[in-house]
Amino acid sequence: MSVSGSLREPALAKRHRIGQLFEWACCGSTWFGMVVLSLLLLSIGWKAMAWPIPDADAVDRAAATKTDAKANALLSPRPLSTRFLTSYDSRVPQKAGIKAALWGSLWLLVFVTITTVPVGVGAAVYLEEYSNEGRWKRIIQVNLSNLAGVPSIVYGILGLTVFVRMFGLFGHDGKVLDFNLGFAMLSIPLPFERSVISGALTLSLLVLPTVIVAAQEALRAVPSSIRTASYALGATQWQTIRHQVLPAAMPGIMTGVILSLSRAMGETAPLIMIGALTYLAKCPGKIDSLSAVWQHPTGLLEAPFDVFTSLPIQIFNWVSRAQPEYDHLAAAGIMVLLVVLMMMNTAAILIRNRFQRRTQW
Amino acid sequence: MTIMQSFSELMHQRQQRETVKRSRLVETETEVSKLDVNNLNFFYGEKQALFDVSMTVPERSVTAFIGPSGCGKSTFLRTLNRMNDIIEGTRLTGKVTLEGQDIYAPEVDVVALRKRVGMVFQKSTPFPKSIFDNVAYGPKIAGQRNQKELQGIVEQSLKRAALWDEVKDRMQDSALALSGGQQQRLCIARALATNPDVLLMDEPASALDPASTARIEDLIFELKQNYTIVIVTHNMQQAARISDWTAFFFQGYLIEKDRTQKLFTTPKKKQTEDYITGRFG
Amino acid sequence: MSVAQQSPSILVKNSGSLTRRFSWTRAREQVIRLVLFLCGALSLLTTAGIIAVLFNEAIYSFSGTAFFQTVSITDFLFDTVWAPQHPDKPRFGILPLLCGTFVIAGLGGIIGLPIGLASAIYLSEYAKPKMRRIVKPVLEILAGIPTVVYGYFALVFVTPYLLRPIFQTWLGISVDIFNAMSAGIVVGVMIIPTVCSLSEDALRAVPRGLREAGYALGSTKFDVSLKVVVPAALSGILASFLLAIARAIGETMAVTIAAGQQPRLTLNPFRGMETMTAYIVNISLGDTEAGSMEYKSLYAVALSLFVITLSMNVLAQWVLKRFREVYE
Numbered sequence: 025m026s027v028s029g030s031l032r033e034p035a036l037a038k039r040h041r042i043g044q045l046f047e048w049a050c051c052g053s054t055w056f057g058m059v060v061l062s063l064l065l066l067s068i069g070w071k072a073m074a075w076p077i078p079d080a081d082a083v084d085r086a087a088a089t090k091t092d093a094k095a096n097a098l099l100s101p102r103p104l105s106t107r108f109l110t111s112y113d114s115r116v117p118q119k120a121g122i123k124a125a126l127w128g129s130l131w132l133l134v135f136v137t138i139t140t141v142p143v144g145v146g147a148a149v150y151l152e153e154y155s156n157e158g159r160w161k162r163i164i165q166v167n168l169s170n171l172a173g174v175p176s177i178v179y180g181i182l183g184l185t186v187f188v189r190m191f192g193l194f195g196h197d198g199k200v201l202d203f204n205l206g207f208a209m210l211s212i213p214l215p216f217e218r219s220v221i222s223g224a225l226t227l228s229l230l231v232l233p234t235v236i237v238a239a240q241e242a243l244r245a246v247p248s249s250i251r252t253a254s255y256a257l258g259a260t261q262w263q264t265i266r267h268q269v270l271p272a273a274m275p276g277i278m279t280g281v282i283l284s285l286s287r288a289m290g291e292t293a294p295l296i297m298i299g300a301l302t303y304l305a306k307c308p309g310k311i312d313s314l315s316a317v318w319q320h321p322t323g324l325l326e327a328p329f330d331v332f333t334s335l336p337i338q339i340f341n342w343v344s345r346a347q348p349e350y351d352h353l354a355a356a357g358i359m360v361l362l363v364v365l366m367m368m369n370t371a372a373i374l375i376r377n378r379f380q381r382r383t384q385w
Numbered sequence: 386m387t388i389m390q391s392f393s394e395l396m397h398q399r400q401q402r403e404t405v406k407r408s409r410l411v412e413t414e415t416e417v418s419k420l421d422v423n424n425l426n427f428f429y430g431e432k433q434a435l436f437d438v439s440m441t442v443p444e445r446s447v448t449a450f451i452g453p454s455g456c457g458k459s460t461f462l463r464t465l466n467r468m469n470d471i472i473e474g475t476r477l478t479g480k481v482t483l484e485g486q487d488i489y490a491p492e493v494d495v496v497a498l499r500k501r502v503g504m505v506f507q508k509s510t511p512f513p514k515s516i517f518d519n520v521a522y523g524p525k526i527a528g529q530r531n532q533k534e535l536q537g538i539v540e541q542s543l544k545r546a547a548l549w550d551e552v553k554d555r556m557q558d559s560a561l562a563l564s565g566g567q568q569q570r571l572c573i574a575r576a577l578a579t580n581p582d583v584l585l586m587d588e589p590a591s592a593l594d595p596a597s598t599a600r601i602e603d604l605i606f607e608l609k610q611n612y613t614i615v616i617v618t619h620n621m622q623q624a625a626r627i628s629d630w631t632a633f634f635f636q637g638y639l640i641e642k643d644r645t646q647k648l649f650t651t652p653k654k655k656q657t658e659d660y661i662t663g664r665f666g
Numbered sequence: 667m668s669v670a671q672q673s674p675s676i677l678v679k680n681s682g683s684l685t686r687r688f689s690w691t692r693a694r695e696q697v698i699r700l701v702l703f704l705c706g707a708l709s710l711l712t713t714a715g716i717i718a719v720l721f722n723e724a725i726y727s728f729s730g731t732a733f734f735q736t737v738s739i740t741d742f743l744f745d746t747v748w749a750p751q752h753p754d755k756p757r758f759g760i761l762p763l764l765c766g767t768f769v770i771a772g773l774g775g776i777i778g779l780p781i782g783l784a785s786a787i788y789l790s791e792y793a794k795p796k797m798r799r800i801v802k803p804v805l806e807i808l809a810g811i812p813t814v815v816y817g818y819f820a821l822v823f824v825t826p827y828l829l830r831p832i833f834q835t836w837l838g839i840s841v842d843i844f845n846a847m848s849a850g851i852v853v854g855v856m857i858i859p860t861v862c863s864l865s866e867d868a869l870r871a872v873p874r875g876l877r878e879a880g881y882a883l884g885s886t887k888f889d890v891s892l893k894v895v896v897p898a899a900l901s902g903i904l905a906s907f908l909l910a911i912a913r914a915i916g917e918t919m920a921v922t923i924a925a926g927q928q929p930r931l932t933l934n935p936f937r938g939m940e941t942m943t944a945y946i947v948n949i950s951l952g953d954t955e956a957g958s959m960e961y962k963s964l965y966a967v968a969l970s971l972f973v974i975t976l977s978m979n980v981l982a983q984w985v986l987k988r989f990r991e992v993y994e
């Protein structure tokens with residue numbers, strides 16, 4: 025931006041300086057997020073890699089209790105270790121792990137997916153493809169954007185009242201519905217109490233608006249010529265959607281769904297509301313490994329109605345404990361949670377990239 | 386008037402070609418009407434797009450619609466299989482009958498109608514699926530599950546669309562890998578596979594190179610032995626080459642419809658003459 | 667390529683009536699349409715459920731006494747003490763909770779809104795495509811980090827390593843372990859992606875012609891960005907601010923962890939405060955008996971929260987619609 029010759033003007037030079045400053049300020053703001061992100065990851069990673077340095081008192085206490093070598097061998101050398109992934113929570117920080125939380129989160133993920141995907145995609149198809157009911161579409165659309173702005177904790181209250189307590193309809197002790205499936209009994213407690221299913225349904229309601237909006241965008245990206253061509257061949261509306269529109273929109277829908285689900289996996293507040301925060305040393309349905317599924321498959325039927333904890337809940341649990349060791353455990357838990365979320369996001373991005381390369385209408 | 390002369394030359398060439406081809410056919414002298422349109426008015430919201438159009442489309446012939454862009458010819462074509470139903474806010478008065486049945490009667494099933502009145506679009510619209518699945522789509526959704534039958538239908542349709550020899554060894558390849566002209570013939574094959582009696586074509590060759598266009602035109606010529614074909618084209622030479630009847634649309638009105646030869650050599654209306662001699666449009 | 671001789675099955679014309687007949691295909695179409703409609707209507711049911719639950723426990727109960735049937739609404743809105751656990755004389759003045767909520771949301775806004783807007787201006791007006799390709803994913807990651815992580819970051823790093831050295835050691839202002847400032851800072855970081863992506867959309871929607879017209883009048887890039895493009899995109903930017911603040915108000919975990927649990931009516935950001943959301947979490951952590959006043963107060967607070975965030979969302983949509991400049 026050199027100003028030369030007769031075009032030189034002192035006032036203009038000043039304006040250029042202001043402009044330059046402004047650009048730097050904007051650029052700095054943009055990098056601010058980057059800086060915070062790296063600071064956050066580095067500091068938490070650093071905490072996750074080592075236990076706090078014990079102060080003199082603690083060393084004395086440890087010497088006084090004389091922990092023998094055998095007991096020491098059971099302790100993790102670092103907060104983030106393989107033992108961390110395979111043990112339950114414990115009163116001894118060095119023995120604590122997130123096994124229960126990992127399995128709890130997995131169960132939540134499964135049930136949220138099962139409930140959200142069909143309903144969310146169905147709603148999006150209704151809104152995008154059957155839009156001739158203009159009034160309903162408008163009402164639902166406005167409602168969706170409002171729902172997306174409702175704080176997650178309010179969904180927690182809804183879940184608490186509707187799923188956990190079921191309006192108190194089933195009295196103080198509740199009721200159990202037993203179904204004999206031939207090979208096993210399926211017992212459904214009513215109300216659902218503080219179970220996996222309550223948590224999953226609550227999270228489903230929470231992410232449904234985002235799933236619907238994402239699926240709508242994917243459907244909108246399908247060129248209308250495909251629909252017209254299908255109708256011209258004598259296809260009904262559902263046949264057109266089922267055979268042409270949905271397959272074409274599927275990658276986009278999946279990307280949106282996975283991103284929404286990863287958001288659900290990080291949600292804490294609604295699950296705290298429905299009472300998922302307790303000390304827990306077991307996995308839902310007592311299934312703690314793939315072989316356990318094989319050994320007692322009925323656990324799969326019990327798990328949805330069992331108590332649970334999840335990764336963010338376990339992290340919050342550790343954050344709110346006093347000893348400094350738990351801070352480091354929480355950091356380790358956060359690293360695990362972030363890795364899980366990162367994996368889901370990577371999957372979404374991979375699907376998106378593949379889709380973009382493949383589709384040239 | 387050189388343009389008129391060039392048209393009559395074209396007519397002459399065409400007649401020669403037709404006599405060669407028709408020597409193989411049994412010529413029916415009487416024209417049977419397939420589609421009848423009476424006093425059709427069409428509206429997009431408040432805006433009227435077609436004014437009081439009436440015409441008959443004879444069976445087993447090629448009828449071409451010509452006219453400047455925006456004259457309503459495509460809109461009119463789409464009223465013949467109710468494709469305009471998909472567009473919101475459209476309205477229509479008047480009557481369209483297919484073999485005497487009013488296609489806008491309340492009890493008519495649009496899906497059944499579109500199975501009998503197929504359509505091919507300006508831009509080829511292959512589904513992002515294999516060649517086979519594209520052609521088999523129509524019969525499949527109509528309930529044809531038998532794989533043998535499907536294969537037979539696909540093969541015949543592709544043969545009729547003069548595409549079979551080019552694709553028979555790669556039926557499972559993506560339809561999107563075909564060239565533009567091949568894609569358009571695939572779309573014609575796909576339309577034929579649902580076994581329609583009427584085939585509507587909306588500028589089917591306008592996006593193609595001259596060689597592909599010629600192939601499509603030959604194909605249309607072949608197809609009229611079995612199908613009633615209605616084609617919209619912005620290319621007057623094309624209309625003159627392939628159609629038996631030509632209708633000229635202007636600003637939403639049907640100005641004139643006649644035997645192609647008559648319309649191009651001795652148009653009755655001044656506007657028609659102006660258009661085909663290139664004074665406007 | 668003669669077709670005339672060709673055979674049979676597909677030459678048989680499907681003629682006959684076009685009239686609708688009952689068929690399973692047609693019946694199935696109707697059923698599917700209904701099912702899909704119900705999927706869409708579920709979102710309406712969710713809203714209705716939220717409103718019904720909050721109404722029933724807070725305003726007027728059909729099966730017992732609701733919160734506002736016991737506590738007068740003036741006490742709720744104007745009493746300055748929130749002490750629901752007090753054994754003899756519990757007091758339910760929401761002001762301290764509102765204060766905590768708005769101080770933290772305000773701090774978050776002071777940090778997040780300008781930074782978010784400046785990044786949006788940079789991305790839309792200055793940045794090269796390569797830069798955008800780096801920055802956009804980073805913002806997406808920031809947006810995807812669970813709020814519990816931000817809370818942890820505030821409590822374990824921001825307060826001891828940023829706030830205390832600066833304010834307590836240098837300036838001599840005492841900083842509580844739990845304080846509104848640290849919560850405000852992380853809430854500010856949290857809303858940056860929201861502000862940035864929504865504002866950027868609005869800025870990019872400003873037609874190029876408007877910018878060119880600005881340059882043609884002898885404006886610098888700074889003039890064009892700040893005096894032409896930003897005003898033209900003002901409705902979108904305002905809407906993004908409103909949505910971001912609504913998000914900050916509804917934010918739960920970070921403020922629960924970082925700001926503490928004392929309902930306190932103060933503007934000092936270095937003291938601990940309790941927000942509405944944190945109160946709800948803390949009540950549900952304890953063993954509060956269903957049906958007690960404390961339990962019901964949770965619904966009253968949630969109702970206030972719902973009303974505030976909903977009105978901000980509605981306002982944002984109204985701003986977008988009302989002040990949208992239509993460019994052709």
